[in-house]
Amino acid sequence: MNEAAPHHVRLELLGGFSLAVGDTRVTVPPASERLLAFVAVSCRGAVPRGLIAGSLWPEAPEHCAYANLRSVLARLRGTGRTALEISPSTVRLAAGVSVDFHRCRALAARVLDSHAHAPHHRPRFGAHTVLQLSADLLPGWYEDWTLHEAEAWRQMRTHALERLAADFLGARRHPEAVLAAHAAVRAEPLRESSRLALIRAHLEEGNTSQARREFERYARRLRAETGAGPPDRLRRLLRERG
Numbered sequence: 001m002n003e004a005a006p007h008h009v010r011l012e013l014l015g016g017f018s019l020a021v022g023d024t025r026v027t028v029p030p031a032s033e034r035l036l037a038f039v040a041v042s043c044r045g046a047v048p049r050g051l052i053a054g055s056l057w058p059e060a061p062e063h064c065a066y067a068n069l070r071s072v073l074a075r076l077r078g079t080g081r082t083a084l085e086i087s088p089s090t091v092r093l094a095a096g097v098s099v100d101f102h103r104c105r106a107l108a109a110r111v112l113d114s115h116a117h118a119p120h121h122r123p124r125f126g127a128h129t130v131l132q133l134s135a136d137l138l139p140g141w142y143e144d145w146t147l148h149e150a151e152a153w154r155q156m157r158t159h160a161l162e163r164l165a166a167d168f169l170g171a172r173r174h175p176e177a178v179l180a181a182h183a184a185v186r187a188e189p190l191r192e193s194s195r196l197a198l199i200r201a202h203l204e205e206g207n208t209s210q211a212r213r214e215f216e217r218y219a220r221r222l223r224a225e226t227g228a229g230p231p232d233r234l235r236r237l238l239r240e241r242g
Contacts, residue, residue: 009083011040011093013101014135021079024174028080031072036083037138039091040099041149046090055145078148105153107220108160125164127176133164134183135155158187158194165197174205189221192231199234203241 012018017033019026020121028036034056053065060068073086085092093099107129114123134157137150161184168177180196188194195218202211215238219230 009079009094009097010085011036011097011099013037013099015139016105017138017141019079019083026079027076027145031068032076032080035069035072035076035091036080037141038145039084039093039152040097041101041137046085046087046092048090052091054136056143058144069110097205101137102151103154104135107132108156111160112156114163125167127179130161130164130176130180130183132184133160135185147188154187158184158191161187162193162197169201169204172204174201177201178205190225192234196234196237201242203237208241212239236240 008022010018010020012020016192017037019028019033033165035052038052038056042051049066049069053069054062057065073091083094083097085094093201110123111129111133114125119137137153138146139150141147141150144203161180163224165177165180165184168174168180178198178201181194181201183196185198188192195214199214202208202214215230215234222228222230
């Protein structure tokens with residue numbers, strides 16, 4: 001088993017893969033990137049070697065997948081090696097390795113759970129919260145395991161961003177409401193509830209022309225990608241408020 005990694009080792013998966021020690025980025029081979037990312041995304045505990053081998057090399061026969069995993073582990077050097085704790089049957093992140101995805105997933109959960117608290121005990125969120133929830137997980141990675149996890153994260157953060165937009169509007173924090181709704185729309189451009197949140201935020205801020213432009217942008221995209229027009233409730237909102 002490896003020694004625990006130093007506390008300044010950072011693994012970043014949101015917006016792209018990065019492994020760093022302090023402010024220094026560490027380059028590892030692509031196969032090592034996949035291994036580190038899979039272990040970090042799968043869970044916070046020990047990941048069975050069989051699960052890793054089958055997920056990273058799904059088309060290979062079982063014995064070949066295991067051989068590939070052994071080869072990747074044997075070639076790990078330096079920070080890549082100390083970032084993992086390796087046993088004969090499992091692989092896990094070493095203690096002290098920080099992962100941005102873990103922090104931001106916990107943040108999204110706090111946003112979604114915030115209404116379970118009494119108003120005076122609810123956590124306070126701001127523009128920085130929106131920025132933390134605005135990045136995709138491992139964009140440009142197309143393995144099945146990556147796509148599944150990326151979609152789950154996109155759904156979670158979109159719901160959290162919509163919740164933030166509604167809460168900011170309720171508090172008349174209009175710039176932050178627009179920021180949160182914009183981030184939700186970027187995550188899911190065809191999602192009606194996100195676009196509704198953005199149009200409502202513009203209207204509440206008094207920017208009727210911007211709300212109309214956003215409506216037309218959404219209408220054009222819907223027609224181009226689905227052949228459908230914008231939903232009636234968006235039209236009614238503009239008629240009533242615009």
